[in-house]
Amino acid sequence: MPHARLVSLALVLPLFAFVGVTFVAPLASLLSKSAYETRIHDVIPETMDVLAAWDGQDLPPEAAFAAIAKELPSARANRTLLRLSGAANRLQSGMRSLITRTAQRVPRTEFAGTWRETLAEIDEDWADVQTWIIIESAAAKFTLRHYLQALDLEAQPDGSIKARPQQERVYMPLLWRTLLVSLSVTLLCFLIGYPIAMLIADAPPRRRNLLLLLVLIPFWTSLLVRTTAWIVLLQRQGVINDFLVTLGFLRDDTRLEMIYNMTGTFVAMTHVLLPFMVLPLYSVMRSIPQNQLRASASLGATPIQGFVRVYFPQTLPGIGAGALLVFILAIGYYITPALVGGSSGQLIANMIAYHVQTSLNWGLAAALSSILLVAVIVLYLLFNRLVGIDRMRLG
Amino acid sequence: MSKTYDGEHWIVEGLDLTVQRGEFLTLLGPSGSGKTTCLMMLAGFEAPTRGDIRIAEQSVQGIAADKRGIGVVFQNYALFPHMTVGGNLSFPLEVRGMDKSKRRSRVQQALSLVRMSGFEERLPQALSGGQQQRVAIARALVFEPELVLMDEPLGALDRRLREELQFEIRRIHRELGVTIVYVTHDQQEAMVMSDRVAVFSQGRIEQIASPEVLYEEPTRSFVARFIGENNLVKGEISHVKRGVCTVQVEGGSMTAAHLGDLAPGDRTLVAVRPERIQLRPQTGAYANEFIAKVEDVTFLGDHLRVRFNLFGHAQFIAKLPNIVGHGALLPGDEVRLGWAALDCRALNFEDT
Ligand SMILES: Nc1ncnc2c1ncn2[C@@H]1O[C@H](COP(=O)(O)OP(=O)(O)OP(=O)(O)O)[C@@H](O)[C@H]1O
Ligand SMILES: [Mg+2]
Numbered sequence: 001m002p003h004a005r006l007v008s009l010a011l012v013l014p015l016f017a018f019v020g021v022t023f024v025a026p027l028a029s030l031l032s033k034s035a036y037e038t039r040i041h042d043v044i045p046e047t048m049d050v051l052a053a054w055d056g057q058d059l060p061p062e063a064a065f066a067a068i069a070k071e072l073p074s075a076r077a078n079r080t081l082l083r084l085s086g087a088a089n090r091l092q093s094g095m096r097s098l099i100t101r102t103a104q105r106v107p108r109t110e111f112a113g114t115w116r117e118t119l120a121e122i123d124e125d126w127a128d129v130q131t132w133i134i135i136e137s138a139a140a141k142f143t144l145r146h147y148l149q150a151l152d153l154e155a156q157p158d159g160s161i162k163a164r165p166q167q168e169r170v171y172m173p174l175l176w177r178t179l180l181v182s183l184s185v186t187l188l189c190f191l192i193g194y195p196i197a198m199l200i201a202d203a204p205p206r207r208r209n210l211l212l213l214l215v216l217i218p219f220w221t222s223l224l225v226r227t228t229a230w231i232v233l234l235q236r237q238g239v240i241n242d243f244l245v246t247l248g249f250l251r252d253d254t255r256l257e258m259i260y261n262m263t264g265t266f267v268a269m270t271h272v273l274l275p276f277m278v279l280p281l282y283s284v285m286r287s288i289p290q291n292q293l294r295a296s297a298s299l300g301a302t303p304i305q306g307f308v309r310v311y312f313p314q315t316l317p318g319i320g321a322g323a324l325l326v327f328i329l330a331i332g333y334y335i336t337p338a339l340v341g342g343s344s345g346q347l348i349a350n351m352i353a354y355h356v357q358t359s360l361n362w363g364l365a366a367a368l369s370s371i372l373l374v375a376v377i378v379l380y381l382l383f384n385r386l387v388g389i390d391r392m393r394l395g
Numbered sequence: 396m397s398k399t400y401d402g403e404h405w406i407v408e409g410l411d412l413t414v415q416r417g418e419f420l421t422l423l424g425p426s427g428s429g430k431t432t433c434l435m436m437l438a439g440f441e442a443p444t445r446g447d448i449r450i451a452e453q454s455v456q457g458i459a460a461d462k463r464g465i466g467v468v469f470q471n472y473a474l475f476p477h478m479t480v481g482g483n484l485s486f487p488l489e490v491r492g493m494d495k496s497k498r499r500s501r502v503q504q505a506l507s508l509v510r511m512s513g514f515e516e517r518l519p520q521a522l523s524g525g526q527q528q529r530v531a532i533a534r535a536l537v538f539e540p541e542l543v544l545m546d547e548p549l550g551a552l553d554r555r556l557r558e559e560l561q562f563e564i565r566r567i568h569r570e571l572g573v574t575i576v577y578v579t580h581d582q583q584e585a586m587v588m589s590d591r592v593a594v595f596s597q598g599r600i601e602q603i604a605s606p607e608v609l610y611e612e613p614t615r616s617f618v619a620r621f622i623g624e625n626n627l628v629k630g631e632i633s634h635v636k637r638g639v640c641t642v643q644v645e646g647g648s649m650t651a652a653h654l655g656d657l658a659p660g661d662r663t664l665v666a667v668r669p670e671r672i673q674l675r676p677q678t679g680a681y682a683n684e685f686i687a688k689v690e691d692v693t694f695l696g697d698h699l700r701v702r703f704n705l706f707g708h709a710q711f712i713a714k715l716p717n718i719v720g721h722g723a724l725l726p727g728d729e730v731r732l733g734w735a736a737l738d739c740r741a742l743n744f745e746d747t
Binding site for chain 2: 294295297298299301302305309310313314
C-alpha cells in the first residue's frame with residue numbers, strides 16, 4: 001500500500017475507533033441482549049450441557065437428572081434460582097413451584113438408586129418430557145422470548161405461537177400509539193411550521209433575524225424548562241384554565257383536562273419538535289430565488305397557482321428533511337411524555353425506560369428497542385423510495 | 396413616472412418613454428442606474444411611486460403582473476428547476492387553460508424557434524447556460540405576448556455565446572414582430588441589437604435614439620463618454636453662430652458643433668472622436684488645428700492608437716489608420732493634428 005494511503009488510514013482510524021467504542025459497540029451489545037442471554041443459562045450450566053445433546057423425544061438421560069439435582073439446590077443457596085423459575089413459569093404456570101420445591105427437597109430426600117426416580121418421587125412432573133422442554137427453552141442462551149413478549153405473542157406448550165388475548169396485550173397497542181402520535185406530531189409540526197418558515201424566509205433581513213431568534217431561543221432552552229412551562233399553562237389550575245374560568249367560558253368544575261393525558265403529550269411534543277421542522281424548511285425556502293415566483297406571475301399564473309405549482313414543489317426536500325427529523329425524534333421521545341403524558345399519554349420509549357430502570361428486564365427493553373429501530377429503518381427506506389434521501393436538505 | 400423604494404432616494408426620476416409597437420428598444424446604463432427597476436414596473440412587480448404606465452393607451456396601474464400578459468426573461472433564467480423543459484414551456488399555457496394537444500404543438504413551435512427541439516424531457520440543470528437561456532426565451536414567447544421584457548438575458552454567458560444569442564434574439568424579433576424592451580449594460584450589445592437605445596444614468600434617460608445617432612450625435616456628455624470612445628475637453632463657450640460655436644480651451648480655441656441649450660459664458664465639455672482626428676492635415680483644411688506632443692504609440696495592426704498631450708490633457712487619444720508615414724511617430728515628437736468643426740460637439744459640462 002502506498003505511504004500516503006497508510007497515513008490517511010492512520011488518520012481516520014481514531015475516528016472509527018471512537019464511533020466503534022461510543023456508538024456501535026453499545027448498540028450491538030444492547031441489541032444482542034434482546035436475543036442472547038446467559039443469565040438464566042448460567043443457573044444450570046451442566047444440565048444445559050447435557051440437554052444440548054438431547055433429542056427432546058423421550059425423557060433426557062440420567063446425567064441430566066443428576067446434574068439438575070445438583071444444580072438446583074446450589075442455585076437456591078446462591079439466590080439465582082428465581083431467574084430460572086421465573087422464566088420457566090412465564091412459559092407455563094406451575095413451573096415456579098415445581099422448581100422451588102425440588103430445590104428445597106433434593107437434599108432431604110433419600111436417594112432412590114437413580115436421580116430419575118428420586119426426582120420423580122419429589123414431583124411426578126419430572127417424569128414428563130414437557131417439563132424438560134420448558135426448562136431447556138427457559139434457560140436457552142438464544143431466545144426469542146423477549147421478542148414474543150414485545151410483540152404480545154406467546155408460545156403455546158405445543159410450540160406454536162399465538163397472539164395474546166386482547167386484554168393482555170401491552171406493547172403492540174403502545175407501539176401503534178407511538179407511531180400514530182409521531183405521525184400526528186409530524187403533521188402538526190408541518191402545518192404550523194410551514195407558514196412560520198415562509199414568513200421568516202420572506203421577511204426583510206432585520207425582521208428575519210428577529211423571527212429566527214424567536215424560533216431558536218426555545219430551541220436552545222432546556223427541554224425540561226419548556227415542558228414544565230406547559231404544565232404551568234395547561235394544568236387544571238393553570239393559566240389557560242384560570243383565564244377561561246375568569247372570562248366565564250368554563251365553570252370551576254368543568255375545567256379542561258389538557259395535561260397528564262394525550263393532549264398534553266401532543267401539545268408539548270409539537271412545541272418541542274417544531275424547530276426541527278422550521279429550520280430545514282427555512283433553509284430550503286431561502287434558497288428559492290425570488291424571481292421564481294415573479295417568473296410564474298409573468299407567465300400568467302395567479303399567486304395560488306404559483307404557490308402550488310412552482311413554490312411548494314421546490315420546498316419538498318425541506319419538508320422531507322423536516323418530517324424525517326421530527327418523526328424520528330418523536331418516535332423515541334421520552335422526557336416529554338413522561339412529564340406531561342399522565343398514564344394515557346405514555347409512549348413506547350417510556351416503557352423501554354421502565355424496563356431498563358425499574359423492572360431490570362433488559363432483554364425485553366432491548367427487544368422493544370430493536371422493534372422500534374426496525375420500524376424506523378423501514379419507514380426511512382419507504383421514505384427514501386418515495387422522496388429520495390439525496391434530494392433532502394438538512395438546513 | 397418616478398420610483399423610490401425608501402421614500403428618500405429616487406431610483407427612477409421623471410422618466411418619460413414611449414415604445415413603438417414592434418420596436419426593439421434597449422435600456423442601456425451603468426450598474427445601479429435603475430434599468431431593472433423600470434422593467435419591473437413595466438412587468439407589474441413594482442408600482443411607480445408617481446406617474447402612470449399605459450399599454451396600448453390603457454393604464455395598467457393596478458393590474459397584477461399575472462394579468463398583464465407580458466413575457467419576461469430574467470437575468471439568471473428563472474427556469475423552474477423541478478419541471479422539464481417541456482413542463483416549463485407548457486406552464487404558461489396550462490394556467491391559461493389550453494388543451495393538451497394544442498399545448499404540445501405550441502411548445503414544439505417555441506422550441507424550434509430557439510433551435511432547441513428535442514430537449515423537452517431534459518431538466519434545466521442538465522442544460523448549458525446558453526441552452527437554458529434559449530429555453531427561458533422560448534418560455535417568455537410561447538404564450539404569444541405582444542410585449543417581451545428581457546433583463547440582461549445574456550449577462551452570464553461568455554462572449555461567443557453572447558454574440559450568437561444576440562443574433563438569435565434579433566432574428567426572433569424580426570420573425571415574430573413582437574415588441575421587445577431589452578436591458579443591458581453592454582453598449583456594444585445595445586448597438587448591435589436595437590432599433591433605439593435609451594441611455595440611462597441615475598434614474599434618468601440621458602438620450603434616446605437609434606444606435607447611429609447615439610454614436611454620431613450624442614447630446615449629452617454622459618452619452619458621449621458611455622458610447623464608444625471620446626476625448627472630452629473642458630472649455631468655455633465664447634461665441635455661438637449658426638450651429639457652430641467657439642470654445643476657449645486650455646492653450647487655444649476650438650470650433651465645435653453647437654447644441655441648443657448652451658450660451659456664451661457656459662462651461663462645456665467638447666467631445667472629439669479619436670478616429671476623426673487627422674495627422675498632419677493640409678494647412679487650412681480643418682477648423683481645428685493644433686500642435687500636440689506624442690506621449691506614446693500602441694500598434695494595433697490595422698490602426699495605431701496614439702496618446703497625445705494636448706490642451707494640458709495627457710490622455711488625448713487618436714486612432715490613426717496604419718498607412719505610410721504614420722508608423723514613424725515617436726514619443727516626444729511634436730506633430731500637427733486637425734479635425735472638422737462638425738466632428739466635435741460642445742456638450743453639457745460635467746465634472747469628471
Ligand atoms: N427592492 C429594492 N429596495 C430598495 N432599493 C432597491 C430595490 N431594488 C433596487 N434598488 C436600488 O435601486 C437602484 C437601481 O437598481 P436597479 O436594479 O434598477 O439597477 P440596474 O440598472 O438594473 O443595475 P444592474 O445593471 O446592476 O442590474 C440601486 O441603487 C438599488 O440598490
Ligand atoms: Mg439590473
